Amino acid sequence: MTNPLLESWDTDFEMPPFDRIEDGHFEEAFETTMAEARAEIARIAENAEAPTFANTIEALERADDRLGRVLAVFFALAGADSNDARQALQRQFSPKLAQYGSEIMMNPELFARIETLWGQRDDLGLSDEQARLLFLTRRSFVRAGAQLEGVARDRLKQVKERLAVLGTQFTQNLLADERGWYMELDEAELEGLPEFVVASARAAGAEKGGDKPVITLSRSLITPFLQFSPRRDLRERAFRAWTGRGANGGETDNREIAAEILDLREERAQLLGYDSFAEYKLETEMAKTPEAVRDLLMKVWEPARTRAEEDAVRLSAMMHADGVNGELEPWDWRYYSEKRRKEEHDLDETELKPYLQLERMIEAAFACANRLFGLEFREADLPKYHPDVRTWEVTRDGKHMGVFVADYFARGSKRSGAWCSAMRAQQKLAGDIRPIVVNVCNFAKPEAGKPALLSYDDARTLFHEFGHALHQMLSDVTYESISGTSVARDFVELPSQLYEHWLEVPEVLGEFATHAETGEPMPKEMLDKVIAAATYDMGFQTVEYVASALVDLEFHDGEAPEDPMARQAEILDGIGMPHAIAMRHATPHFAHVFSGDGYSSGYYSYMWSEVMDADAFEAFEEAGAFDAETAKKLEDYILSAGGTEEADELYKKFRGRLPGVEALLKGRGLSDAA
Incomplete structure (x- = not known):
C-alpha cells in the first residue's frame, strides 16, 4: 500500500x-x-x-x-x-x-x-x-534550555512534554463539552426569535440528526439566541451551558488541568532563570514586560468599566419596566442591549442581517484586497478535507501568489472560534514557494437552499481572519521561520484587526451589503445607522475582553495559583468587574491560554495590536481608504516583511512613529468615559 x-x-x-x-x-x-x-x-x-x-x-x-x-x-x-x-x-x-x-x-x-x-x-x-x-x-x-545542564535540563524536557499532553487534553475536553450540549426548542419556545435564528436552529437540529430546532454552543447561534429570546429561563440555561464549558465535572473538566498547566509554566520559567512565566513570555514581544501590559490594560479598563456601569443602569431600568425584579444578570445583558440598540439607533439586527450575506462579504473582502494590493481571486476545484470547504487561487498581475482555503460553517467536529493557519508557508530557500492559507470560522449554517446570513460581528470576524491571510499571502522573505505571521504575538493581530476597518468603509457596505431576497443595496439610512452604531455597547465588549486579558496576565505574573477559579474570582473582584458581565473566556474554556503556549500571558495582544491598528487606519483616513501609496507602505513594511525586523521598527517605518492609546479609545468611543 x-x-x-x-x-x-x-x-x-x-x-x-x-x-x-x-x-x-x-x-x-x-x-x-x-x-x-x-x-x-x-x-x-x-x-x-x-x-x-x-x-x-x-x-x-x-x-x-x-x-x-x-x-x-x-x-x-x-x-x-x-x-x-x-x-x-x-x-x-x-x-x-x-x-x-x-x-x-538541547x-x-x-x-x-x-x-x-x-x-x-x-x-x-x-x-x-x-x-x-x-x-x-x-x-x-x-x-528553550540549550544552556541548561544535568537535572535542570532533564526536568525541562519533562515539563514541556507534560504541557503538550495537557494542552491537547484541554482542547479535546472543550470540544467534547461543546459538541455534547444542545437545547431542543419546541414551537412555543421559538416565539420572539427572528427567522434567521429559527432557520439556524433548525439547520443545527438537522446536523444533530433530529427533527427539532436546537441551540448549540456555537457562538454564531447562541449569541443571537441570547439577544432575541424573550424567555429569560431559556437564556439563563443557555448562558450557563456556554460559560460552564470545561467545568462540568467528570472526564472533560478542565479546572485541574489548568492548575497543573500554570504550575508547570511557572516551573519552566524558573528553570530558565525568570521570576515569572509572564516575564519569560513577554521578553520577545513588543510589550517586553508585565508592567507595560498591565499599564495598557488598566488605561482601557477604567473608561470601559465606567461606560459599562452607565449602560447597566439603563438596561436594568428596561428590565424592571418589563416586570422583571432583581439584578440585571449576564444572560439579560444582550437581550436588553439589543432592545436598546433598536430604540436608540433604530437599528434592528433582523432587518440588518439579510444585507450581510456570506457570499457578498467574501466578495467584499476580496474586492478590498484587490483595490489595496492588486490581488485577484479565482475559485478553483482543488482537493478539500470537507464538503463545506472552498478554495481559490490568488494571483497578482498574472503571477501565482498562493491558495486561499475557507471553511466557514460550524459543525460538531470543529473546535470553536475562528483562526487562520497555513498548510504551506511562503519562503524562497527551497524555491519560490507560495503559501496555502486557511481561514476557519464557525458561522451558523443555513437551511439547504437558503443564503448564509451573517451578523455584523460575524462579518468583522471574516474580515479579521482574512487580514491574517493577507499577511501570509503577501509575505516576501527567504526563510520560513520569519515568514508571514511569524512575528511577535502582540504584533500579529495588527494586520487582521486593521483589515476589519474596511468593512466599515461606507462605499464597501454600499456596494456589497445587498438584500438576500431583493438584491437591493442597503438603504443609505440604514448604512448611516450601522456606521453610527459601530461603537454601540463598547463598554460591555471591552470589559469582557480586558477582564480575560487581566486574568491571563495575573495568572502568569507571580506564583501559580493552587485554585485558578478562586484566583480568577479574586482578580475580578479586585478590578471591580461589573456583576452583569462575564469574562469573554473563563478559565476552564480559555483555549487561547491553555490549549498551548501561543497566547499564554499574551491574550492582551489583541488590545496591544488595536492601539496600532486604530492609529494605522488613521493614516488611510487621512489619505483615503484605498490610497495606493499608503497601501504600498503597509505591504512593504508590515505585510510582506514577516519577522525580518523588530515589530516596533517595522511599525515606525510604516507610520513614522509609535502610537499612543488615544486612537484606540477614540475608535472604541470611550474617550469621553476616560
Missing part, C-alpha cells in the same frame, strides 16, 4: 490530496518523517566541517520539511474536522513532538555550532535577513 503523505503531490499547486488521505496514513507518515528529520538534525550537528550559515542555520531551516508537511495536513484536520481517530493520534503525537523539539533545542553539538556563528556574526557577510534569522535562532535555543 502506498501512503500519499509520503509521496510527491501532483495536484494543482501541490495541494494535499485529501481525497486519498486516510486517518490510517498519519501514524506511518509521522514516524517516517520524524525519523528522517532526526537523522538530518544529527547530520547537521555532527558535521566535521566548520559551521557556516549555510550548513547550519539554512540546513536547520529545511531539516524537517517533510515532517512539517505531514503535520500541517494533520493539524488542519484535527482542528476543523476532528474525529475519535484524529483525537487519539493528537494525544499520541503531542508528547513525541515536544520530545523531538527538546532534542533539537542538542549541545548543534548549539555549539550556532554559538560559533553567533561569535563570528560580524565577519560572516550576512544579509540583514540572515543576521536576523541567526539572532532569532540562537535566542530560541537559549529560551
Whole structure:
C-alpha cells in the first residue's frame, strides 16, 4: 500500500490530496518523517566541517520539511474536522513532538555550532535577513534550555512534554463539552426569535440528526439566541451551558488541568532563570514586560468599566419596566442591549442581517484586497478535507501568489472560534514557494437552499481572519521561520484587526451589503445607522475582553495559583468587574491560554495590536481608504516583511512613529468615559 503523505503531490499547486488521505496514513507518515528529520538534525550537528550559515542555520531551516508537511495536513484536520481517530493520534503525537523539539533545542553539538556563528556574526557577510534569522535562532535555543545542564535540563524536557499532553487534553475536553450540549426548542419556545435564528436552529437540529430546532454552543447561534429570546429561563440555561464549558465535572473538566498547566509554566520559567512565566513570555514581544501590559490594560479598563456601569443602569431600568425584579444578570445583558440598540439607533439586527450575506462579504473582502494590493481571486476545484470547504487561487498581475482555503460553517467536529493557519508557508530557500492559507470560522449554517446570513460581528470576524491571510499571502522573505505571521504575538493581530476597518468603509457596505431576497443595496439610512452604531455597547465588549486579558496576565505574573477559579474570582473582584458581565473566556474554556503556549500571558495582544491598528487606519483616513501609496507602505513594511525586523521598527517605518492609546479609545468611543 502506498501512503500519499509520503509521496510527491501532483495536484494543482501541490495541494494535499485529501481525497486519498486516510486517518490510517498519519501514524506511518509521522514516524517516517520524524525519523528522517532526526537523522538530518544529527547530520547537521555532527558535521566535521566548520559551521557556516549555510550548513547550519539554512540546513536547520529545511531539516524537517517533510515532517512539517505531514503535520500541517494533520493539524488542519484535527482542528476543523476532528474525529475519535484524529483525537487519539493528537494525544499520541503531542508528547513525541515536544520530545523531538527538546532534542533539537538541547542538542549541545548543534548549539555549539550556532554559538560559533553567533561569535563570528560580524565577519560572516550576512544579509540583514540572515543576521536576523541567526539572532532569532540562537535566542530560541537559549529560551528553550540549550544552556541548561544535568537535572535542570532533564526536568525541562519533562515539563514541556507534560504541557503538550495537557494542552491537547484541554482542547479535546472543550470540544467534547461543546459538541455534547444542545437545547431542543419546541414551537412555543421559538416565539420572539427572528427567522434567521429559527432557520439556524433548525439547520443545527438537522446536523444533530433530529427533527427539532436546537441551540448549540456555537457562538454564531447562541449569541443571537441570547439577544432575541424573550424567555429569560431559556437564556439563563443557555448562558450557563456556554460559560460552564470545561467545568462540568467528570472526564472533560478542565479546572485541574489548568492548575497543573500554570504550575508547570511557572516551573519552566524558573528553570530558565525568570521570576515569572509572564516575564519569560513577554521578553520577545513588543510589550517586553508585565508592567507595560498591565499599564495598557488598566488605561482601557477604567473608561470601559465606567461606560459599562452607565449602560447597566439603563438596561436594568428596561428590565424592571418589563416586570422583571432583581439584578440585571449576564444572560439579560444582550437581550436588553439589543432592545436598546433598536430604540436608540433604530437599528434592528433582523432587518440588518439579510444585507450581510456570506457570499457578498467574501466578495467584499476580496474586492478590498484587490483595490489595496492588486490581488485577484479565482475559485478553483482543488482537493478539500470537507464538503463545506472552498478554495481559490490568488494571483497578482498574472503571477501565482498562493491558495486561499475557507471553511466557514460550524459543525460538531470543529473546535470553536475562528483562526487562520497555513498548510504551506511562503519562503524562497527551497524555491519560490507560495503559501496555502486557511481561514476557519464557525458561522451558523443555513437551511439547504437558503443564503448564509451573517451578523455584523460575524462579518468583522471574516474580515479579521482574512487580514491574517493577507499577511501570509503577501509575505516576501527567504526563510520560513520569519515568514508571514511569524512575528511577535502582540504584533500579529495588527494586520487582521486593521483589515476589519474596511468593512466599515461606507462605499464597501454600499456596494456589497445587498438584500438576500431583493438584491437591493442597503438603504443609505440604514448604512448611516450601522456606521453610527459601530461603537454601540463598547463598554460591555471591552470589559469582557480586558477582564480575560487581566486574568491571563495575573495568572502568569507571580506564583501559580493552587485554585485558578478562586484566583480568577479574586482578580475580578479586585478590578471591580461589573456583576452583569462575564469574562469573554473563563478559565476552564480559555483555549487561547491553555490549549498551548501561543497566547499564554499574551491574550492582551489583541488590545496591544488595536492601539496600532486604530492609529494605522488613521493614516488611510487621512489619505483615503484605498490610497495606493499608503497601501504600498503597509505591504512593504508590515505585510510582506514577516519577522525580518523588530515589530516596533517595522511599525515606525510604516507610520513614522509609535502610537499612543488615544486612537484606540477614540475608535472604541470611550474617550469621553476616560
